[in-house]
Amino acid sequence: METSVLDMEARAHSEHAQALRLWLRLLTCTQLIERRVRTGLRDSFQTTLPRFDLMAQLERHPQGLKMKELSHRLMVTGGNVTGLTDQLVAEGLVERVPVPSDRRAFLVRLTTAGRSAFEAMAVEHEHWIVQAFEGLSARELEQLHKLLGKVKQHQTR
Template sequence: MAAKVTSPRKRDQRMDPDAGNHADIRLWLRLLFCASRIESVLQSRITSDFGISLARFDLLSQLERVEDGLTMTEVSHRMMVSNGAITSLVDRLVEDGFVRREPHPRDRRTNIIRLTDEGRARFLAMAGEHEQWVVGLLDGLDEPVKRGLLDGLGALKQHLEKTGG
């Protein structure tokens, strides 16, 4: 069977998302690029300044928001990762003295994960720096651009929630 020959123009349009009228694909790629770039910068900074991964920082952030702690399943849902991934993160944070496991009062098969005092203090110090990094990354954008992005992404979020996407 002979290979299908594609004209250079058609091949280039398929490989170049900016070619033709593929606004939805361009939008998705732009969102992905921006999110990945910001995450990469934050990962690099938090690792170099605090010696912690962004995933562990995110887990500490989830725990800092709730006074009564969270189960592993609750953390995995909030962070949108598997229980196995959370177990590994929690193990390391327990070793570091940032979190502790406590037996669940009504389900002995489950543990509640809570911040230690040291973990809360360290997280709050990191969170202040993290906030400044994010502000610095977005600082060059005009306020109307920021407002437009926020409104547009809010509409996208509502649309995705409504459609189950």
């Protein structure tokens, strides 16, 4: 059996359309959940998603992270990290610790106040996220995670 050029084109078209539909849906889901989280962070904690994300990174790295590392992990440029860090330092939630071996660099760490502030936010944040996905079974969560893993893998080339 032979595959005609027309067949190939038809298949390409339908796969393209499928990818586009998927992208729109992915974007919509993310935007809806992200909006919920932003609103919650603003209304309940007078903070923003990038600030929360920065603190979340520090919570996972108690020894601290360098500005450069934060910039990479948060996927934003350095100047922005400086700004966010300045705000959090001003509020006493985060501190810059000099690195003896490299006098250009700092380690940014949560303060004690920062850690407890983050805990409170993380509890609420977890509620919002669990709620966002409660329509799915554990098995479906796992499937989705795996499929998105493939997508993610493919972007980082």
